[in-house]
Amino acid sequence: MSRTVLFTGFPGFLGSALLPRTLRRSPDAAAVALVQERWLDQARRTLERLETAEPEIAGRTRLVVGDITRPDLGLDAAEADALRAGPLEIFHLAAVYDLSVPADLAWSVNVDGTRHVVDLARSAGELVRLQYVSTATSPGATTGSSPRTTSSSGRRSPTTTSTPSTRPSASSPRRARPVCR
Secondary structure (H helix, E strand, O other), X not given: OXXXXXXXXXXXXXXXXXXXXXXXXXXXXXXXXXXXXXXXXXHHHHHHHHHHHXXXXXXXXXXXXXXXXXXXXXXXXXXXXHHHHOEEEEEEOOOOOOOOOOHHHHHHXXXXXXXXXXXXXXXXXXXXXXXXXXOOOOOOOOOEEEEXXXXXXXXXXXXXXXXXXXXXXXXXXXXXXXXXX
């Protein structure tokens, strides 16, 4: 049975770069890209562009409407069962990277969404691999600045970290946020 590679976060930057690379390195694999309804047209255009540029991957990707913030990724039972049935590799790339969004939205996508992806992975009959790409911030036990190496040259830049103990609400006070450049 051929392997299915599930991508969240397509047609975003990382998903659009990793999907064709993954299919090139695994000629027997088929991809399923989980796409929110509002991004479906863009996902179709991106997939068409990728398949035109690399004909060897054409016809090996299905776009499936879903939502990581929902149990079973918002998929109908048949689609979720089909993903669980065979060898499954997952690239979980979907996230809210905008640090100015309300905390409850960021939590829903970045925490609950990741939980739902992990739940699907745990329920897979044959999980090949779950690859998770985190958001731009790093959680830590304290709030404040700490040096973090960001390049192979050893150059450092400050990173602000904080760990919420409970799910934030829209009325939660804002914690210090890192500056990303």
